[in-house]
Amino acid sequence: MHATDVTPKVWDRIVRTRAGASCLCCGDWSAGERAAIGLYGAMIATPGTCHVAAQIGQSLDGRVATLSGDAADVSGPDGLAHLHRMRALVDAVVVGVKTALHDNPRLTVRLVPGRNPARVVIDPSGRLPNDARLFAEDGARRIVIQTVDVPRPPGVEVIRLPRDTWIAPRAIITALQGKGLHHLLIEGGAITIARFLEADLLTRLHVAVAPLLIGSGPQGLTTQPISRLAQARRPETQVYGLGSDVVFDCLVGTRAAPCAWPHAAMSSAALHG
Incomplete structure (x- = not known):
């Protein structure tokens, strides 16, 4: 499991990259910040x-x-x-x-x-x-x-x-x-x-x-049943x-x-x- 640290610095870089004003390919990041880039960077779609x-x-x-x-x-x-x-x-x-x-x-x-x-x-x-x-x-x-x-x-x-x-x-x-x-x-x-x-x-x-x-209540994802x-x-x-x-x-x-x-x-x- 990746321990993730979404610091203000790394989140600002992610948001600016989303806006096309920066990139995620460089920077001096901690291990937790690099995990944040891995998690949220994957959400940024290519134009x-x-x-x-x-x-x-x-x-x-x-x-x-x-x-x-x-x-x-x-x-x-x-x-x-x-x-x-x-x-x-x-x-x-x-x-x-x-x-x-x-x-x-x-x-x-x-x-x-x-x-x-x-x-x-x-x-x-x-x-x-x-x-x-x-x-x-x-x-x-x-x-x-x-x-x-x-x-x-x-x-x-x-x-x-x-x-x-x-x-x-x-x-x-x-x-x-x-x-x-x-x-x-x-x-x-x-x-x-x-x-x-x-x-x-x-x-x-x-x-x-x-x-x-919770013990009871609606489940999360419920898709079509499978047999195997x-x-x-x-x-x-x-x-x-x-x-x-x-x-x-x-x-x-x-x-x-x-x-x-x-x-x-x-x-x-x-x-x-």
């Missing part, structure tokens, strides 16, 4: 490529909340800071409507220095109220993906997509690329992350484990100690896929706002 990461925080026994739905303290303080760092390194953070309704998240980088990403909610039926915190005007782009004609607050971009039982993950990524958002973080909930994983669209998956036992362990995914994984939490950095797809936009199957009429 012209599409990078889709996901992050989930869970307990030692694989739970993400209690039976009553309390998920506020699953991740420790260092796990929460890690999530905010991941947000700072992407173009957009994506959540499903159930997460948006239950947690009413802000999806900002308020715990670390950095730029707030665009905020995207997948809301097929238009259930999220317009006073949700992720729709608040703070300078960041706000996007809702839906299948119905539900009015949204001024400045909120609306993407209309068709669906069967759920909007296809590939259609979501293609539409966001069409909006200039190529580097994405799928933040939750677990079902939304699982859909992108099963569609083989994730580049990386971060599983942040906090040292607590030989069928299980065994991603290339690095493990990082972040103080209160341990992060498993799993390479689950190609390191950087060429951006798919423009996509022949996506007509311009499918995009609104």
Whole structure:
């Protein structure tokens, strides 16, 4: 396991590299700072490529909340800071409507220095109220993906997509690329992350484990069942100690896929706002 030290100096270098104003190939770093560069440097996508990461925080026994739905303290303080760092390194953070309704998240980088990403909610039926915190005007782009004609607050971009039982993950990524958002973080909930994983669209998956036992409640990732362990995914994984939490950095797809936009199957009429 890599003991990770995200000092202000190394985080400033990572943020400036993300902005194209510096690099990670030189510098006098401690072992812990070099681990931080390994963890977060991998989140910086090469221009012209599409990078889709996901992050989930869970307990030692694989739970993400209690039976009553309390998920506020699953991740420790260092796990929460890690999530905010991941947000700072992407173009957009994506959540499903159930997460948006239950947690009413802000999806900002308020715990670390950095730029707030665009905020995207997948809301097929238009259930999220317009006073949700992720729709608040703070300078960041706000996007809702839906299948119905539900009015949204001024400045909120609306993407209309068709669906069967759920909007296809590939259609979501293609539409966001069409909006200039190529580097994405799928933040939750677990079902939304699982859909992108099963569609083989994730580049990386971060599983942040906090040292607590919940005992019951919803599990983390739940994908399609397999009959034999030989069928299980065994991603290339690095493990990082972040103080209160341990992060498993799993390479689950190609390191950087060429951006798919423009996509022949996506007509311009499918995009609104």
